[in-house]
Amino acid sequence: MGQIRQLIHITGIVQGVGFRPFIYKLAKQYQLSGYVLNNGDGVSIEVEGEERQVTAFYNDITLQAPPLSRIDSITAQAIAVVDALTFISDNVSPEHTPKFIITESDSSQSATVCVSPDQGICPACLDDINDPTNRHYRYPFTNCTHCGPRYTLIKQLPYDRKQTSMAAFAMCPDCEAAYTNPEDRRYHAQPVSCPKCGPWVSFYDLACKAEQPEPIADHYAAIEATAAALNAGKIIAVKGLGGFHLMCDATNQQAVAQLRLRKQRQRKPLAVMMKDTHQAQCYIEGSQQEWALLGSQQRPITLFRKKASCSGYVSGEDLTITARTRADIADNVAPNIPYLGVMLPYTPLHYLLFDLVDVPLVATSANISGFPIIANSDDIFRQLGHVVDGVLDHNREIVHCCDDSLVQVAGGRRQTLRLARGYAPYTFSLPHKLTHPVLAVGGQQKVTFGLGFAGQGIISPHVGDMFGLDMQQHYQQMLNGFTHIYHVKPQTIVCDKHPNYMTTEWAQDYVEGSVQGCVQKNGQEAAQENSPDSIRTNNHDTRCEKPAQLLQLQHHHAHIVAVMAEHQMRETVLGFAFDGTGLGDDHQIWGGEVLLADHQTAKRLYHLKPFRLIGGERAIKEPARILLGLLLEYYSFEQIKALQLDAFTCMPNSKLDNLYRLWLTEQSSPYTTSMGRLVDAFASLLGLVERVDYEGECGMRLEALAIQAEANEAVEPLPIPMFFVENDVIDPQPLLASVIDNLITSATQSDSSNFMAQRDLAVKLNAANQFFTALVEMIYTISAKHPEYPVVVSGGVFQNRVLMDRLDARFTSEDRSFLTSEIIPLNDGGIAMGQLWHGLWQ
Numbered sequence: 001m002g003q004i005r006q007l008i009h010i011t012g013i014v015q016g017v018g019f020r021p022f023i024y025k026l027a028k029q030y031q032l033s034g035y036v037l038n039n040g041d042g043v044s045i046e047v048e049g050e051e052r053q054v055t056a057f058y059n060d061i062t063l064q065a066p067p068l069s070r071i072d073s074i075t076a077q078a079i080a081v082v083d084a085l086t087f088i089s090d091n092v093s094p095e096h097t098p099k100f101i102i103t104e105s106d107s108s109q110s111a112t113v114c115v116s117p118d119q120g121i122c123p124a125c126l127d128d129i130n131d132p133t134n135r136h137y138r139y140p141f142t143n144c145t146h147c148g149p150r151y152t153l154i155k156q157l158p159y160d161r162k163q164t165s166m167a168a169f170a171m172c173p174d175c176e177a178a179y180t181n182p183e184d185r186r187y188h189a190q191p192v193s194c195p196k197c198g199p200w201v202s203f204y205d206l207a208c209k210a211e212q213p214e215p216i217a218d219h220y221a222a223i224e225a226t227a228a229a230l231n232a233g234k235i236i237a238v239k240g241l242g243g244f245h246l247m248c249d250a251t252n253q254q255a256v257a258q259l260r261l262r263k264q265r266q267r268k269p270l271a272v273m274m275k276d277t278h279q280a281q282c283y284i285e286g287s288q289q290e291w292a293l294l295g296s297q298q299r300p301i302t303l304f305r306k307k308a309s310c311s312g313y314v315s316g317e318d319l320t321i322t323a324r325t326r327a328d329i330a331d332n333v334a335p336n337i338p339y340l341g342v343m344l345p346y347t348p349l350h351y352l353l354f355d356l357v358d359v360p361l362v363a364t365s366a367n368i369s370g371f372p373i374i375a376n377s378d379d380i381f382r383q384l385g386h387v388v389d390g391v392l393d394h395n396r397e398i399v400h401c402c403d404d405s406l407v408q409v410a411g412g413r414r415q416t417l418r419l420a421r422g423y424a425p426y427t428f429s430l431p432h433k434l435t436h437p438v439l440a441v442g443g444q445q446k447v448t449f450g451l452g453f454a455g456q457g458i459i460s461p462h463v464g465d466m467f468g469l470d471m472q473q474h475y476q477q478m479l480n481g482f483t484h485i486y487h488v489k490p491q492t493i494v495c496d497k498h499p500n501y502m503t504t505e506w507a508q509d510y511v512e513g514s515v516q517g518c519v520q521k522n523g524q525e526a527a528q529e530n531s532p533d534s535i536r537t538n539n540h541d542t543r544c545e546k547p548a549q550l551l552q553l554q555h556h557h558a559h560i561v562a563v564m565a566e567h568q569m570r571e572t573v574l575g576f577a578f579d580g581t582g583l584g585d586d587h588q589i590w591g592g593e594v595l596l597a598d599h600q601t602a603k604r605l606y607h608l609k610p611f612r613l614i615g616g617e618r619a620i621k622e623p624a625r626i627l628l629g630l631l632l633e634y635y636s637f638e639q640i641k642a643l644q645l646d647a648f649t650c651m652p653n654s655k656l657d658n659l660y661r662l663w664l665t666e667q668s669s670p671y672t673t674s675m676g677r678l679v680d681a682f683a684s685l686l687g688l689v690e691r692v693d694y695e696g697e698c699g700m701r702l703e704a705l706a707i708q709a710e711a712n713e714a715v716e717p718l719p720i721p722m723f724f725v726e727n728d729v730i731d732p733q734p735l736l737a738s739v740i741d742n743l744i745t746s747a748t749q750s751d752s753s754n755f756m757a758q759r760d761l762a763v764k765l766n767a768a769n770q771f772f773t774a775l776v777e778m779i780y781t782i783s784a785k786h787p788e789y790p791v792v793v794s795g796g797v798f799q800n801r802v803l804m805d806r807l808d809a810r811f812t813s814e815d816r817s818f819l820t821s822e823i824i825p826l827n828d829g830g831i832a833m834g835q836l837w838h839g840l841w842q
Contacts, residue, residue: 242402298422555582591674
């Protein structure tokens with residue numbers, strides 16, 4: 001067969017993942033000549049050889065691509081044969097030998113390549129840091145092309161060392177030799193370094209309370225000092241890939257209590273880092289799918305069911321060694337809930353630390369509530385100096401902060417609760433190429449933003465809640481970072497319809513500034529053209545292009561479209577959007593909506609019966625207010641007081657009377673159709689939460705009761721009262737009345753105090769059980785009325801594992817399915833995805 005030459009272009013996650021050395025080795029395998037390079041659009045290859053060999057080479061690119069890469073597109077076109085890319089090798093007998101080279105990156109093109117998320121350490125690098133004969137022995141920044149930081153240290157594309165925070169560290173001869181050798185797995189691994197030439201760690205002891213702390217130990221001694229402090233019950237801030245963790249002994253009740261006291265975080269669950277899966281198996285239990293998520297290279301925080309005890313744990317691989325009993329995880333790590341958020345070490349630093357610490361460690365993000373995660377030690381000293389006893393810092397700059405991803409398995413599916421390290425930036429191919437960039441700004445809580453340009457879409461890592469100036473500045477910095485990396489200026493902006501969302505205000509200001517900028521520029525150009533001194537140098541119109549346009553998408557419609565986007569759908573679906581809050585088209589607070597929707601329009605078919613939130617946003621923190629507003633839709637105020645419900649027994653009569661007056665006057669008491677607020681009301685009715693400490697606490701407490709009911713054989717399941725679904729209203733009155741009747745009956749029966757307590761618990765277990773089963777039946781009943789449409793569920797309420805497990809079982813039993821998100825968060829972290837998908841088609 002004859003000689004041919006092809007120009008191959010590849011897009012996707014193909015930079016920083018060992019793609020060029022992979023191509024180099026593959027070309028050598030097939031004895032081909034040519035070159036490979038990175039550019040702003042991906043990877044370009046020119047390859048020449050026998051037609052059969054070139055074809056096999058092309059096919060193997062997709063079949064054997066590096067594990068961290070993702071190919072979105074690969075194209076090939078025939079070009080002229082060069083016939084000159086052969087050379088005489090000095091090391092072999094004189095004969096023509098194909099020459100294939102890796103050339104310098106081309107940064108002249110606009111950047112459309114995907115930035116890879118950071119990845120956990122690979123097994124080969126883990127072996128290196130444990131090998132005393134390896135130059136990376138005990139080095140906490142060891143990495144290769146198959147692992148390590150990427151997004152958090154990149155400043156600009158293409159992804160080259162000079163455009164990362166590693167530019168400050170000149171490579172030693174050994175590292176440079178590895179970096180420039182295509183046969184080495186550290187070839188062009190941009191953060192490559194070793195103890196001779198790379199970043200290092202330092203430990204600061206804050207016990208001295210100095211205004212400007214000085215390190216007391218560096219390098220491995222700093223890790224030893226950190227381990228000693230943790231073993232002594234201290235709280236240490238440890239700098240990782242995307243920011244600092246606050247760490248302490250997770251089995252030390254006093255240390256955890258001190259952390260909560262200093263950080264003013266009463267009950268919010270804290271994540272725990274375990275040494276390895278063997279240690280984790282002592283404390284948690286889960287499915288094969290959950291263990292696979294925990295051990296994946298993305299290393300997310302994964303929610304597991306807690307174990308009752310932890311005896312039998314053996315460190316290391318050999319489980320035949322006599323078991324040692326370990327201390328339980330402290331009760332105050334994740335109080336009152338059945339789950340524990342667990343992650344495994346994902347950096348060399350973590351592994352080195354666990355060589356010296358043999359207990360699980362609390363590893364919660366280092367930030368003040370409502371502020372972004374902290375990424376430099378000066379901010380730790382200033383903001384959290386009163387919280388931590390010491391700091392383990394390092395001198396590699398974190399360019400982009402990035403929190404830990406949080407996932408769970410619910411309804412047999414992975415759910416991403418927080419899209420961050422390991423998974424984000426999340427990039428995907430668009431169904432068509434865009435003529436101008438689209439920016440989706442997200443919502444108000446759990447904010448992410450989305451960017452669409454050329455042929456790809458990007459969802460940012462988790463930003464946070466936009467309630468303070470610091471978070472708003474953090475949002476702007478992250479957004480600036482993305483637009484700088486990709487050299488894009490958004491022309492279509494998609495935002496929520498809520499006028500008071502920070503992201504909505506930002507979008508409106510951006511578009512207004514764009515309009516004013518165009519008017520000003522066009523005015524200047526017109527004045528220059530009309531000036532008698534003006535000289536026209538060409539025939540091109542230099543006036544401003546069209547100003548940016550603003551699109552607004554209703555919050556719950558965005559929830560449904562986000563799921564559609566993940567599944568690349570545009571057809572009409574029956575969407576259930578259940579969450580805590582969102583502005584509806586009627587300017588009321590929605591959250592219990594059933595929509596007939598596609599990617600552009602939505603019609604509201606059903607909604608939860610409205611009730612008042614007494615005191616507005618204050619009701620979210622005090623669920624008894626929500627419960628009172630709900631009950632007043634069905635009972636008189638005197639009847640409610642006569643019920644003597646636990647939720648109101650500790651409330652002064654004067655406060656209860658004032659709340660009723662607020663309800664009567666309708667002051668600061670808007671109507672809502674929120675299913676999330678209905679969950680809060682039921683949690684209050686059962687006396688579970690008096691004051692909410694963290695978002696979702698009521699749902700998790702209600703879920704814990706339902707799980708306990710499933711495991712309690714003594715609990716007799718009661719008939720399940722249905723929601724009324726009449727016309728377009730979903731009414732919870734039957735379920736509410738049944739639960740109240742059972743609570744009153746239990747309270748009025750005179751028996752021994754111990755028996756009464758058991759019966760009261762049984763009533764509450766049944767109530768929680770009823771709630772979720774009734775909710776599932778309502779969803780299925782409505783779905784059965786519309787069999788012609790695919791069913792989509794989205795919104796924070798569907799993060800409830802009991803609900804999702806039962807929903808999946810119910811639909812499976814009827815041989816029907818429903819769609820939900822697995823990659824994009826179901827909560828408000830997915831709003832940007834829905835907005836972006838909507839904006840693509842305008």
